[in-house]
Amino acid sequence: xxxxxxxxxxxxxxxxxxxxxxxxxxxxxxxxxxxxxxxxxxxxxxxxxxxxxxxxxxxxxxxxxxxxxxxxxxxxxxxxxxxxxxxxxxxxxxxxxxxxxxxxxxxxxxxxxxxxxxxxxxxxxxxxxxxxxxxxxxxxxxxxxxxxxxxxxxxxxxxxxxxxxxxxxxxxxxxxxxxxxxxxxxxxxxxxxxxxxxxxxxxxxxxxxxxxxxxxxxxxxxxxxxxxxxxxxxxxxxxxxxxxxxxxxxxxxxxxxxxxxxxxxxxxxxxxxxxx
Amino acid sequence: xxxxxxxxxxxxxxxxxxxxxxxxxxxxxxxxxxxxxxxxxxxxxxxxxxxxxxxxxxxxxxxxxxxxxxxxxxxxxxxxxxxxxxxxxxxxxxxxxxxxxxxxxxxxxxxxxxxxxxxxxxxxxxxxxxxxxxxxxxxxxxxxxxxxxxxxxxxxxxxxxxxxxxxxxxxxxxxxxxxxxxxxxxxxxxxxxxxxxxxx
Numbered sequence: 340x341x342x343x344x345x346x347x348x349x350x351x352x353x354x355x356x357x358x359x360x361x362x363x364x365x366x367x368x369x370x371x372x373x374x375x376x377x378x379x380x381x382x383x384x385x386x387x388x389x390x391x392x393x394x395x396x397x398x399x400x401x402x403x404x405x406x407x408x409x410x411x412x413x414x415x416x417x418x419x420x421x422x423x424x425x426x427x428x429x430x431x432x433x434x435x436x437x438x439x440x441x442x443x444x445x446x447x448x449x450x451x452x453x454x455x456x457x458x459x460x461x462x463x464x465x466x467x468x469x470x471x472x473x474x475x476x477x478x479x480x481x482x483x484x485x486x487x488x489x490x491x492x493x494x495x496x497x498x499x500x501x502x503x504x505x506x507x508x509x510x511x512x513x514x515x516x517x518x519x520x521x522x523x524x525x526x527x528x529x530x531x532x533x534x535x536x537x538x539x540x541x542x543x544x545x546x547x548x549x550x551x552x553x554x555x556x557x558x559x560x561x562x563x564x565x566x567x568x569x570x571x572x573x574x575x576x577x578x579x580x581x582x583x584x585x586x587x588x589x590x591x592x593x594x595x596x597x598x599x600x601x602x603x604x605x606x607x608x609x610x611x612x613x614x615x
Numbered sequence: 616x617x618x619x620x621x622x623x624x625x626x627x628x629x630x631x632x633x634x635x636x637x638x639x640x641x642x643x644x645x646x647x648x649x650x651x652x653x654x655x656x657x658x659x660x661x662x663x664x665x666x667x668x669x670x671x672x673x674x675x676x677x678x679x680x681x682x683x684x685x686x687x688x689x690x691x692x693x694x695x696x697x698x699x700x701x702x703x704x705x706x707x708x709x710x711x712x713x714x715x716x717x718x719x720x721x722x723x724x725x726x727x728x729x730x731x732x733x734x735x736x737x738x739x740x741x742x743x744x745x746x747x748x749x750x751x752x753x754x755x756x757x758x759x760x761x762x763x764x765x766x767x768x769x770x771x772x773x774x775x776x777x778x779x780x781x782x783x784x785x786x787x788x789x790x791x792x793x794x795x796x797x798x799x800x801x802x803x804x805x806x807x808x809x810x811x812x813x814x815x
Contacts, residue, residue: 345762346734374703374731375713416714424662561684561700561712568685590697590712591684 454488631747633775644799729755
């Protein structure tokens with residue numbers, strides 16, 4: 340028998356679970372960052388009352404409901420509307436003037452999860468008078484998350500934060516102008532998704548999404564290993580039009596990536612880049 | 616004392632209320648050429664920017680900075696979890712970040728850092744729990760102990776807020792209880808050594 344520490348044994352269990360997900364369902368998480376992936380798998384394992392990660396295997400292979408839960412755990416990152424208000428401020432000041440020079444705009448929210456950032460952008464471009472010339476593409480590999488994004492309904496207790504972020508981001512109106520309160524939730528006004536195409540797209544396995552003027556993919560790359568980060572960044576480069584913009588999360592960077600030379604830095608702190 | 620101890624490879628620290636003062640007492644003890652990487656979770660407001668890292672960096676010989684994506688682990692650097700991100704050890708060379716839900720209402724959470732670090736460094740890890748007003752860190756400390764690592768707790772009597780060190784003390788049997796003044800010199804003594812620093 341090969342001598343293994345408990346973490347090494349758990350690592351083997353994770354390999355088996357990922358292999359099963361890939362071969363049985365076609366979802367490939369093998370290039371996700373391990374530490375967070377492990378926490379998520381363990382959480383699902385505990386919720387199901389299973390003692391070890393490998394106990395998930397029989398359920399995983401045969402129970403579609405369990406797999407759906409697991410896929411939700413793996414994809415849904417709960418973010419806020421106007422998370423990092425300074426980013427949206429910078430977008431207004433450094434990117435919007437350039438967007439105005441294009442007669443027609445295509446904006447891709449890659450890994451949009453439940454849609455908070457998509458609606459933030461729709462509001463921003465409405466206020467800048469650019470909404471009518473924009474087509475939005477909101478994609479995620481998880482169709483349940485995408486369904487939530489399409490509905491645009493969020494729990495009421497999150498709205499206070501949304502509204503505060505909106506004000507700090509340089510919002511020109513009142514957040515309530517864009518939403519309708521209903522019981523214990525708010526719904527973003529339907530106009531904000533009129534020009535949005537929601538589509539299933541997997542950054543790990545799917546291809547180029549053509550000729551975008553702006554790609555927003557914030558706090559998605561931090562969940563990937565370096566190999567997958569480079570693949571996705573190359574996919575973004577190839578999906579952008581000449582001089583198109585790429586926006587990453589506050590702690591994500593193009594530096595040291597395979598596409599570093601293909602972009603210029605528009606704002607280092609807010610991680611806004613432009614294709615050369 | 617064990618004689619077959621493997622050398623320490625990393626230090627993790629968790630601190631909450633009262634942290635600014637505590638970190639300013641501890642980190643200046645570490646020399647610029649300190650051989651180990653130090654990862655720190657300090658609970659703070661989601662929008663608190665990079666002020667804390669700048670302030671500590673200006674006052675310490677050792678480099679202090681916020682961790683970015685793919686941050687490579689090096690000795691002689693203190694990696695601070697960015698506000699509103701969890702900080703994790705991905706492997707022996709790299710750190711990782713996530714915006715997964717808060718743990719104990721905290722993001723960054725101490726448990727998340729400690730548990731991931733324990734997985735990678737096992738018995739070659741030292742975890743330090745400092746002043747704070749909640750119980751974050753106690754589960755992580757249990758994990759560190761279970762994998763053979765060393766846990767140091769700030770003496771609750773010397774802590775600005777004693778809830779967090781007390782919670783860890785009641786969760787695990789720790790290796791050392793040290794006053795705030797003793798922690799810096801203790802960590803500095805781990806510098807490249809495979810043995811417990813001599814107790815003064």
